[in-house]
Amino acid sequence: MSPREVTGTAEGEVRHLVPDVETLARRLADVDYLVDEGLATGMFLSLRLPQPLLLEGEAGVGKTEAAKALALVLETPLVRLQCYDGIDAAEALYEWNYPRQLLSIRLADASGERLTEADLFGPDYLIRRPLLRALQHPGPRPAVLLIDEIDRADDDFEAFLLELLAEATVTIPELGTVTATHPPVIVLTSNRTRDLHDAVKRRCLYQWIDYPSPAREVEIIRRRVKGSSQTLAVQVAGAVARMRASDVQKPPGIAEAIDWLAALELLGVERLDAVAIERTLGSVLKYEDDQAALRAAGLEQLVGAGE
Amino acid sequence: MPGGDFSVETVQLDLPALAAAFGRRLRDAGLPVTAERSARLADALALVRPVARRRLYWTARSVLVTDTAQVPAFDAAFRAVFGGRGAPAAPEPEDLRRAPAAPDEREAAQDAGTPPEGPPAGQARSGAAQRRRAGGEDDAERQAAVPVLASAEEVLRGTRFEALDPHELAEVHRLMARLRIATPVRRTRRHDRSRRGDHIDLRRTLRGSMRTGGDAIRLARRRRRVAQRRVVMLLDISGSMEAYARAYLQFLTCAAGSGPRAEAFVFATRLTRLTRALGSRDPQRAIRRAAAAAPDWSSGTRIGDALKAFNDHHGRRGMARGAVIVILSDGWERGDPALVGREMERLARLAYRIVWVNPRAGASRFAPQAGGMAAALGHCDALLSGDSLGALDEVIDAIAAPRGSAAALAARWQGAAPEQDDNEPWASATPVPGSSVAMPSGYGPSRGRTTPGWTT
Numbered sequence: 221m222s223p224r225e226v227t228g229t230a231e232g233e234v235r236h237l238v239p240d241v242e243t244l245a246r247r248l249a250d251v252d253y254l255v256d257e258g259l260a261t262g263m264f265l266s267l268r269l270p271q272p273l274l275l276e277g278e279a280g281v282g283k284t285e286a287a288k289a290l291a292l293v294l295e296t297p298l299v300r301l302q303c304y305d306g307i308d309a310a311e312a313l314y315e316w317n318y319p320r321q322l323l324s325i326r327l328a329d330a331s332g333e334r335l336t337e338a339d340l341f342g343p344d345y346l347i348r349r350p351l352l353r354a355l356q357h358p359g360p361r362p363a364v365l366l367i368d369e370i371d372r373a374d375d376d377f378e379a380f381l382l383e384l385l386a387e388a389t390v391t392i393p394e395l396g397t398v399t400a401t402h403p404p405v406i407v408l409t410s411n412r413t414r415d416l417h418d419a420v421k422r423r424c425l426y427q428w429i430d431y432p433s434p435a436r437e438v439e440i441i442r443r444r445v446k447g448s449s450q451t452l453a454v455q456v457a458g459a460v461a462r463m464r465a466s467d468v469q470k471p472p473g474i475a476e477a478i479d480w481l482a483a484l485e486l487l488g489v490e491r492l493d494a495v496a497i498e499r500t501l502g503s504v505l506k507y508e509d510d511q512a513a514l515r516a517a518g519l520e521q522l523v524g525a526g527e
Numbered sequence: 528m529p530g531g532d533f534s535v536e537t538v539q540l541d542l543p544a545l546a547a548a549f550g551r552r553l554r555d556a557g558l559p560v561t562a563e564r565s566a567r568l569a570d571a572l573a574l575v576r577p578v579a580r581r582r583l584y585w586t587a588r589s590v591l592v593t594d595t596a597q598v599p600a601f602d603a604a605f606r607a608v609f610g611g612r613g614a615p616a617a618p619e620p621e622d623l624r625r626a627p628a629a630p631d632e633r634e635a636a637q638d639a640g641t642p643p644e645g646p647p648a649g650q651a652r653s654g655a656a657q658r659r660r661a662g663g664e665d666d667a668e669r670q671a672a673v674p675v676l677a678s679a680e681e682v683l684r685g686t687r688f689e690a691l692d693p694h695e696l697a698e699v700h701r702l703m704a705r706l707r708i709a710t711p712v713r714r715t716r717r718h719d720r721s722r723r724g725d726h727i728d729l730r731r732t733l734r735g736s737m738r739t740g741g742d743a744i745r746l747a748r749r750r751r752r753v754a755q756r757r758v759v760m761l762l763d764i765s766g767s768m769e770a771y772a773r774a775y776l777q778f779l780t781c782a783a784g785s786g787p788r789a790e791a792f793v794f795a796t797r798l799t800r801l802t803r804a805l806g807s808r809d810p811q812r813a814i815r816r817a818a819a820a821a822p823d824w825s826s827g828t829r830i831g832d833a834l835k836a837f838n839d840h841h842g843r844r845g846m847a848r849g850a851v852i853v854i855l856s857d858g859w860e861r862g863d864p865a866l867v868g869r870e871m872e873r874l875a876r877l878a879y880r881i882v883w884v885n886p887r888a889g890a891s892r893f894a895p896q897a898g899g900m901a902a903a904l905g906h907c908d909a910l911l912s913g914d915s916l917g918a919l920d921e922v923i924d925a926i927a928a929p930r931g932s933a934a935a936l937a938a939r940w941q942g943a944a945p946e947q948d949d950n951e952p953w954a955s956a957t958p959v960p961g962s963s964v965a966m967p968s969g970y971g972p973s974r975g976r977t978t979p980g981w982t983t
Contacts, residue, residue, distance in 0.1 A: 241575065241582070261575065261585035268574050269567070276595060306716025318729040325736070340733075372845070374715070374754075413845030414790075415803065418559065421593040428595040469843065469873070 230402045233361045237294060238267055244293070252443040253282070253289030254436060262427035263290060272385050272406035274421065277429035279411060280473015282440075286429075287366035287407040294405070299354040300366045303373035309380060313390055315347045341394040351384060354404040365404040370420075371413045378417050385423040434461050437477060444478045448485050455492035456481045459522040460504065466517070468510040480504040494519040546572075549608045553591060556600040564591055580609060684917040687889065689770030699774060699916055706781045706919065708789070710851045711879070711929045712753040724750030756851055756879055757788040758926060761837065763856030764821060765795040765828035771886045771914070772824070775855045776814055778919060780805050782853075790846060794833035795823040800841070828859055830899045831866030838873050847877040851926050855884040855913070858900025868902035875906040882925045884913040 238244040244267070245260040255263070263286065266273035275283040291298035301312055321340050328335035348356065350365070357363035370378070384390055388403035408424060410416060432440060437457040442448055456477055464471040472480075483503040489496045497519045505511050514522065546568060553560045568590045577583035584605055592601050684702075691699060720728060731747035760779050764772045772793075779791040783805035791801045799821040805814075818824065841847070852874060860867055875881060885900060887893055889912030895901050904910070908930070913922040 257581060258585045258588065261582065262589040265571050265574065265586065265589050269570060271567070304716070308717055316730060316733075318733055321733055322736075376717075411844050413841075415594075418593075422559075422561070422563070424593075425589045426593050427589060428598065469839065 230359055230362055234267055234270075234294070237361075238264060240264070247293045248289050251289050251292040253285060253292075254432075254440050254443070255286075256432075256436075259286070259427055259429060262425055266407070266425050267294075267405060269425075270403065270405065272408060272424045274408045274410065274416075274424040274426050275429060276410050276412055276426070278431065278471065278473060280475040281429045281431060282474055283409040283429060284366065284368055287364055287409075290405060290407065291364040294361050294364065296361045296363050297357065298364045298366060299350045299357070299404070300368060301350040302368045303370050303377070305372055305374060307373050307377055311349060312377070312380075313349050313351045314392060315349065316341065316394075317345045317347050321345050343395075346395070351390060352398065355384075355388065355390060355398055355400040357400075357402060357404065359402045362400075362402040363404045365406045367406065367408045369411060370408045371410040371416065375417065378420050382419055382423065385420065431464060432474065434458060437461075437474065440474060441478050441481050445481045445485060448481055449490070452484060452490065452492060453481060455523060456484065458524050459492060459497070462522050462524070463505065463514065466514065468505065468513065469507050470505070470510060472504045476504045476506075492523050494523075497522060545608055549587070549604060552604040552608060553601065556604055558591065558597050558600060558604075559593065560591055583609065685915055687914045688774040688886070689914075691774075696774065700777045702916060703774075703777050703781060703919070706778070706923060708758060708782045708923055709927045710756040710758050710788075711927065713756050713849060713879075714751040715754045717752045718749040719752045721748055721750040724748035726750065755788055756849060757790065757846070758782055758851045758853060759790045759841075759847060759878075760792065760853045760855065761833070762791070762793045763795065763828060763830065763854075764793045764824050765859070766825045767828065767857055767859045768855075768886075769825050771855075773814075775884075775913075776817060778855075778913075778922075779817075780814060790841075792833075792837060792841075793817070793821045794828075794830070794836075795821075795826045796829050796832075797823055798833045798836040798840075799823075827861045828856075828899075829862045830856060830858070830860045830903075831862045831864070831870055834867065834870035834874060838870055838877075842874060842877050847874060849879050850877075852878045852881045853884060853922070853926060854881065854903075854907075856899070857885055857887050858883075858895070858897040858903065860897065860899030860902075864898035864902040867899040868905070871903045871906035880908040880928070880930050881906060882909045882911065882922065883907040884911050884922055886912055886914040888912040889914040889918065 238247065241257070241260050241264045244264045245255055245257075248255050248260070248263075262273055265271065267290070275286060277283055287300075288298055324340065324345075325335060327333075346352075354363045354365035367381070370381075385406065388400040389397050391397045408420075431437075434454075434457045437460070438450075438453045441456065442450065442453045445453075460472050460477045460480070480500060480503050483500045484492070484496060487496070487499065489500075498515075501511050501514075501519075505514065546565070550560045550565050550568075568587060571586050571590050572583075575582060575586045577586055587605065588598070588601060592598060686695070688696070688699070718724075718726065718728070720731065726749050728747040728749040731749075732743050732745075735745055735747060736743040760782050762772065762775050762779055764776075768775075776793070779793075779801065782789045783791050783802060789802070791805050793799050793801055801817045801820060804816040804820045838847070871881070883900075883903065885895075887897075888895075888910055895904050895910075909925045909928075911922050911925055912918050
């Protein structure tokens with residue numbers, strides 16, 4: 221199987237925007253998404269080969285944000301499909317607008333027009349769900365299609381996605397095969413609740429996203445919470461790192477660190493201490509058991525000895 | 528491992544030759560490197576033009592690795608072929624545990640053509656029914672041809688696994704291959720057409736109305752489809768379980784083979800996921816691979832840590848949600864029993880039912896005094912011995928039982944003595960130690976009390 225063909229202009233546009241890995245990393249940083257070399261290389265290859273990109277990692281490390289950042293860099297819409305147990309083609313791809321069809325039948329009846337089945341199952345009556353919207357995006361650059369938490373969908377849906385992942389086409393029984401004019405940039409995320417089928421993995425590039433280093437995390441959360449103080453951000457990143465290292469059920473992700481910093485800034489906290497942590501613990505730890513465990517160990521320990 | 532900033536480290540390499548050697552080495556290490564992926568790597572290298580070893584690393588890793596568990600094996604192969612800091616480390620068995628079999632190995636397994644034994648999974652509703660049918664039909668020929676074997680089978684069915692010699696154990700494995708596991712169903716969000724469904728299927732109704740001038744004379748209906756729940760098996764392979772672990776591993780293989788919604792783990796001092804290793808058509812090959820994947824055979828037990836690892840890395844993410852959990856362990860805990868209780872409580876909040884299989888429970892003087900067992904008891908929906916082939920039928924029935932149903936109670940003790948009266952009811956249920964732990968609402972009053980009574 222050769223990489224799927226991209227129309228000349230769209231490919232030229234993408235090549236112009238991301239000529240190499242360094243440029244992509246820089247452009248991502250411009251939209252406040254900081255990447256390490258592994259993720260930058262994976263995203264670059266996904267754009268340029270092109271090939272769907274499968275992202276895995278702990279909750280809250282920025283898997284979904286990666287797709288959003290790509291859409292910002294390409295200046296194209298992000299089309300998001302949130303997967304869930306039992307999602308099917310009618311919810312992901314298309315559905316027919318039944319009320320409108322019924323109304324048309326009535327109107328045709330009243331005015332004595334002849335209405336054929338082909339009329340009723342035409343584009344006018346089609347409700348376009350995310351997958352179809354992404355495929356039919358008019359350009360000039362491809363849309364970014366985020367298929368979020370694919371592991372929540374069932375095996376049948378994975379099989380349904382294969383055609384889309386490999387060929388950027390889908391088949392609608394009433395309309396025929398829809399081929400993308402500009403094949404979308406596809407990003408899939410998974411939380412590993414189950415192993416994805418090999419057939420899906422075979423069609424994707426794979427990238428595991430780790431928690432960032434504390435220094436990198438300070439940079440990330442300060443970019444996300446505008447005007448936040450360096451001191452507080454360093455303390456938050458340190459405390460979050462200690463929480464991850466401790467024995468909590470749900471280690472806080474970058475998203476929680478951002479929420480926490482925003483909450484502390486909003487309350488006008490200047491330095492992190494046990495009192496400030498106690499007031500805002502709910503924005504970073506979402507399990508009562510975890511909160512109790514850290515309280516028992518002493519909240520002041522989270523701030524660290526040197527500060 | 529490379530990572531971090533974009534520093535430059537120049538290398539001069541004959542890439543095509545090295546890439547070929549690299550692909551071979553990765554295949555040997557169990558990564559599914561296909562010709563398609565190799566071709567994709569060539570495309571990627573042309574795009575990226577790796578000026579540094581680190582860039583080459585990330586390019587190859589993006590294209591060739593399909594699971595984070597493969598990364599250490601990939602790193603070792605990368606170091607061995609392209610050099611780098613330190614000597615190439617031998618990949619640990621852990622790294623390979625989720626790597627699927629090489630395609631040729633799978634084909635070989637299929638070509639070998641394990642004869643299909645027993646009816647397909649969909650037909651067997653419960654272990655007992657399956658067993659009856661097997662006895663009635665499948666074995667009819669065998670009984671007629673070799674009556675001695677049939678009676679030997681009866682003996683084997685009632686014999687505890689620990690009392691079997693290797694030859695008998697092999698025979699039990701063969702018989703066990705017929706077992707099929709079914710779980711209670713749950714309603715999915717998908718629909719099927721049905722004449723008496725609860726929902727109106729607008730798409731089909733409208734289609735039908737075209738024939739009658741736009742009047743929907745007949746309403747097409749649909750109803751929720753049902754699907755089997757996931758079953759998750761956790762097998763204790765520590766030293767105290769040694770006599771049973773091999774037989775139970777075969778049982779896990781049956782579970783893994785009964786559908787895509789089965790997961791298998793083994794634990795002693797650490798938790799190892801075996802679902803992929805067991806997913807072979809050839810049970811013997813699956814068991815060999817599983818044995819190789821878990822490095823902690825016959826070591827000490829840390830049930831609490833293993834349960835915690837399962838909850839943290841798999842259960843909480845969704846694997847245990849609404850699933851039937853089967854724990855096969857004698858409950859001898861070297862660690863802190865309080866941890867077992869805590870983690871069992873977490874698991875009970877996620878799972879649909881928890882079935883604990885304890886081979887010691889078959890002994891007539893059994894009492895759940897082992898620290899881990901006592902702590903876990905309050906959170907189990909059923910406790911069974913499963914210490915012989917016949918007793919495993921009851922385990923299968925318990926797995927298939929719906930939550931809070933009396934069917935779970937019907938599973939009775941299979942005593943150590945096979946001549947024990949099978950019809951004796953186990954009505955003398957005494958309060959279960961540890962059942963005072965508050966259960967979250969919605970689980971019904973029966974949870975934690977569906978365990979047959981104790982004799983102390």
